[in-house]
Amino acid sequence: MKLEGLELRRVSIPLVAPFRTSFGTETVRDILLVRAVTDAGEGWGECVAPAEPHYSSEYADGAADVMRRFLVPRLLAADRLDAQQVAPLLAPVKGHRMAKAALEMAVLDAQLRASGESFAAYLGAARDRVPAGVSVGIAESVPALLDTVAGYLDQGYVRIKLKIEPGWDVAPVAAVRQRFGDDLALQVDANAAYTLADAGTLAKLDAFDLLLIEQPLAEDDLREHAELARLIRTPVCLDESITSAKAAADALMLGACRIVNIKAGRVGGYLEARRIHDLCRAHGVAVWCGGMLESGLGRAANLALAALPGFTLPGDTSASDRYYARDVTEPFTLDDGHLRVPDGPGLGVTPLAGVLDELTTATELLPVA
Ligand code: NPG
Numbered sequence: 001m002k003l004e005g006l007e008l009r010r011v012s013i014p015l016v017a018p019f020r021t022s023f024g025t026e027t028v029r030d031i032l033l034v035r036a037v038t039d040a041g042e043g044w045g046e047c048v049a050p051a052e053p054h055y056s057s058e059y060a061d062g063a064a065d066v067m068r069r070f071l072v073p074r075l076l077a078a079d080r081l082d083a084q085q086v087a088p089l090l091a092p093v094k095g096h097r098m099a100k101a102a103l104e105m106a107v108l109d110a111q112l113r114a115s116g117e118s119f120a121a122y123l124g125a126a127r128d129r130v131p132a133g134v135s136v137g138i139a140e141s142v143p144a145l146l147d148t149v150a151g152y153l154d155q156g157y158v159r160i161k162l163k164i165e166p167g168w169d170v171a172p173v174a175a176v177r178q179r180f181g182d183d184l185a186l187q188v189d190a191n192a193a194y195t196l197a198d199a200g201t202l203a204k205l206d207a208f209d210l211l212l213i214e215q216p217l218a219e220d221d222l223r224e225h226a227e228l229a230r231l232i233r234t235p236v237c238l239d240e241s242i243t244s245a246k247a248a249a250d251a252l253m254l255g256a257c258r259i260v261n262i263k264a265g266r267v268g269g270y271l272e273a274r275r276i277h278d279l280c281r282a283h284g285v286a287v288w289c290g291g292m293l294e295s296g297l298g299r300a301a302n303l304a305l306a307a308l309p310g311f312t313l314p315g316d317t318s319a320s321d322r323y324y325a326r327d328v329t330e331p332f333t334l335d336d337g338h339l340r341v342p343d344g345p346g347l348g349v350t351p352l353a354g355v356l357d358e359l360t361t362a363t364e365l366l367p368v369a
Pocket of ligand 1: 021050055134135189191239290291292293294316317318
C-alpha cells in the first residue's frame, strides 16, 4: 500500500453529562480523527489524546502538531506501507504514543478494508460480543452517585467502576456496596491521585471486596505501586504507568500490579496492545480494555481488542449513548449487558457523512498541495 495523503479532522461532540475525574471535568469531547488515503482505499484512525495534558503528557493540539511536522512526513516518504511498519518508521520520534497509535490505526483500517478482513479477526478475537462495564465519574453527592449507578445497572451494565480521589473514596464505595450488594462487580480508579502516604486510607477499601484499584499512584511510581501492593489486599491494576509491553513486563516483574488496563492509544497502537495482551496471558495476568471516551470509530477497534481471549474482565467499553446523543458512526447499543464486536472489513463501521460534517470543527489535508 502507498500512503498518498492524510487528513486531520477535529470533531467536537457534546457529552450527555459532564464526566469528572480526579484530574478534571469534561463536558465536550474534542477528538482528533485521521483519515489515511492510500492507493488501496481509505482508513480511519482516532487519536485519544484529550484536549488538555492532565491524564498524561499528550494533548490533541500537540498530537496534531507532531503528526503534521514529524510523523506523517515519515509515512508519506515510505514507498510501500503496511500497519506493521508504522511503529518502526515512527520510532525515531520519541514518545507521542497516542499520535502514533492513531496513524497506525488508520493504516491498519485501510489495509484490512482492502483485504476484507475485520480488526477482530486480524487481532485474534475469540468471541463476537463482549461484556460492557461503565466508568462512573465523581458525583455531586453520594445520593446522586447512587442514582447514576442504579440507572446504569437498570440498563444492564455488568460492572461498575467508580472514579475516586482523596475525599471521595471510602464513603462512596461503602454506599454503593451497601445499596447494590456483594454480587455487584465493582472497582475503583484513582487516576494517580494518591501517594504512598495514603496507604492507610486505601487499605480501608479492602473491606469492600473490589475487583481492583486502578492507578492509585503517579505514572512513574512503579516501585511505590509495588510497595502499596504489599500494604493493601485489593489487587492493584495499572493504567497510566503501562506505556508499552516493556513497561508492562517491568511492572509485573516488580510486583507493581496484578491486573493491567490496556488502552491502545496509551501504548502506541493496537499492535503493541496485542503484545501486552500476549505477555499478560502468558503470565496468567488478567487484562481489560480501557476507554478514553472514544467516538464510534475508536470504540469499534476497542471492541475488537476486548474480544481477545486474555481480556477476562469487563472493560470500559460502554454503549455510545453513555457518552453521546449523536456519535460519528451508527451507535453501539447494549444487548443484555454486552456489545457486539464489529465483523465487517477493517473497523466494520464508517463515519455517517452528514453527522461527521456537522460535528467537524477543522480539517486539514497533508501533504499541503
Ligand atoms: O468509558 O471511555 C470510557 C471512559 C473510561 O474512565 C474512563 N476513562 O482514566 O481511564 C480513564 C478515563 C479517561 C477518559 C482518561 C478520557 C482520559 C481521557
